[in-house]
Amino acid sequence: MSSGRIRRSLALGAVVLAAAVLLGVAGAGAAQAQAQAGRCAGHKVRTLSFSTGKVLVYKKRGYVCAVTVAKRPGARKSMSVSVQARGSRPARDKGRYTHHAGPVTVHAGHRCVWVKGKVGGGSTSSGWILC
Structure with a gap:
């Protein structure tokens, strides 16, 4: 085999290896994006922990x-989440879920919000926050 043919074979092998690595990374990123699909957009501003779970609060552009x-x-258990902007009605999600309730979103602008969450017998209520 000539040295040119060896170089081409090595280059082809490197390209195939790089493509396989990129596809593996893209596949992991897609799986992570799919896992986050049930979550909120924006940046996390609060975590309200309680005995049986937690409420994650996110904010983005009002x-x-x-x-x-x-x-x-x-196991399925009773869960709920609600968000209420001051002066508006709350947005709620309530049911029997295995992992999470929500997401629920409200347009708050620069108003305070009240967040509540419940999992089984435990619950939390924030009071007016993010004012």
Whole structure:
């Protein structure tokens, strides 16, 4: 085999290896994006922890979003989450879920919001926050 043919074979092998690595990284990123699909957009501004779970509160461009996450996911249990901007009605999600309730989003602008969450017998209520 000539040295030119060896170099071409090595270059082709390197290209195939690089493509495989890039596809693996892209696949992991897609799986992570899919796992986050049930979550809120924006940056996390509060975590309200309680005995059976936590409420994650996010904010982006005047919108506030919240999701309640069970501390021990698995069996279906009663869960709820609500967000209320001052002067408006609350946005709610309530049901029997295995992992999380929500997300729920409200347009708050520069108004305060009240966030509530519940998993089984435990719950939390924030009072007026993000004023």
